[in-house]
Amino acid sequence: MFDGRPHILERSIRGDFAIVKAQKADTKGNLIFNKTARNFNQDVATAARITVAEVEEIVEAGQINPDEVHLPGIYVQRVFKGDSWEKPIEKKVFDTTGQPPKKERSRGELVREKIAKRACKEISNGMYINLGIGIPVLIPAYLDPSVQIELHSENGVLGVGRYPQPGEEHPDLINAGKVIG
Secondary structure (H helix, E strand, C coil): CECCECCCCCCCCCEEEEEEEEEEEECCCCEECCHHHHCCHHHHHHCEEEEEEEEEEEECCCCCCHHHCCECHHHCCEEEECCCCCCCCCECCCCCCCCCCCCCCCHHHHHHHHHHHHHHCCCCCCCEEEECCCHHHHHHHHCCCCCCCEEEECCCEECCCCCCCCCCCCCCCECCCCEEC
16 A cells, blocks of 8 residues: 555566676776766666676776765676777767758658757756657757756766767767767
């Protein structure tokens, strides 16, 4: 019973293995994820019997500040350092504010743009906005710069914003549409 109402309690799904990618680990398995890699890696790891973490760097135990640990080593059974860290960005989209469109857009693209622009009119100062996949990822491109809000990417990072200028893109700052942002 919850608040006087009957409910059915079911056990959650528990995976046999979770395979996660982290920026840094110590020899006790404590992990630090980078930017949007904090998405669901923590949830996946805590819901599995065995978690395997591929990391960019392994340091000695005690070298990671406990306040910076995103996933405690108690949830991690295997850690290995990957060989190659080329991080391709699947879709590069840059800030085109003030620039003419480079190609004619389809009717569907125009409709999506119109919906995103209309959604921006509902946003006011101080809001926290979670951007899911699809039309929501278009919103930062049409927000009035005077509106001060906190954007949250569906991938798990606060402070995402407008598309970057060329050269400012970061492979670990990807929105839910797999686009840099």
